[in-house]
Amino acid sequence: MVTNVLNYGRSGVADWVVQRFSALILAAYTVVMVVWLAVNGGELTFAQWQGFMGQTWMRIFTLLTVLALAGHAWIGLWTVATDYMKKGAIRVAFLGSVAISLFVYVVWAISILWGF
């Protein structure tokens, strides 16, 4: 079996399922956002926006979406990198910066959503 240390799942099926499941979450979040903006978008105020995003369910849903985005982006970019970046050092550097960026986004999102 072919494996690669930088692939966290090491299973093609696991990657495949995570990729599709996270896509469903991202799609659902997009629908919620588009519908809410279409209904309230006319003259949107800060208070309205904060009231919407500050609800517990929306905070949880947003965090779930950010985690799904991180997983989705990691699998996708890992696949692209292993297709097109043939030099190991370049690939590791690229994937390292992707991993750090995604980690920062997740922590930053938690900080925004729960405000500490």
Next chain:
Amino acid sequence: MLVSVYRYNPETDREPYMQDVEVSLPEGKDLMVLDVLNLIKEKDQSLSYRRSCREGVCGSDGVNMNGKNGLACITPVSEVVTGGKLVVRPLPGLPVIRDLVVDMGVFYKQYQRIKPYLQNSTPAGGRERLQSPEDRAKLDGLYECILCACCSTSCPSFWWNPEKFVGPSGLLQAYRFLADSRDEATEERLAELDDPFSVFRCRGIMNCVSVCPKGLNPTKAIGHIRDMLLSRAT
């Protein structure tokens, strides 16, 4: 008709080049591309290509004709020629040995990897292992593969990772044995394929289906393997 042929002799040429040859085709006859190559070879014996059965059974003369892979012996000139010009190149993605002859080593290695033979340790009852007509029908569309490599060499995933991605041809054969009611090694076969490269590099672009000279559907077989891997994991 103008024919542009890929030429490369590693002993004399520093790099490959395209050679333009004017070929006069007989009136009122639609030749196959292989016939055109034979006409060129009559004039220039140094042109190299593989061919054997000349009727689409042996799978030797897989080449790239005007951008599309296929068997030269069963591809009519009228079907591929655009703008009065025929361009013949070797199958893409494999090392060129000479002219239109490519090194199929990595392609065969992937074929070998999927263990393309029946595995059954139970002694056969009677003279042979019987199969119901329904079970036999499951192998239709799988066993006909002639290993010409037209599909795998048209697949970008195989170009980028030929050592790790089994490729459409190998996966079609892998499913041919996974689907066989007489084979007992299903679990071992699936375990060997459950990694991010062997099967899952297939992105479903279906180049393989579009070029297969036998009209087979590797993408569908890959889908079946994916389903089997999925139900094994859940």
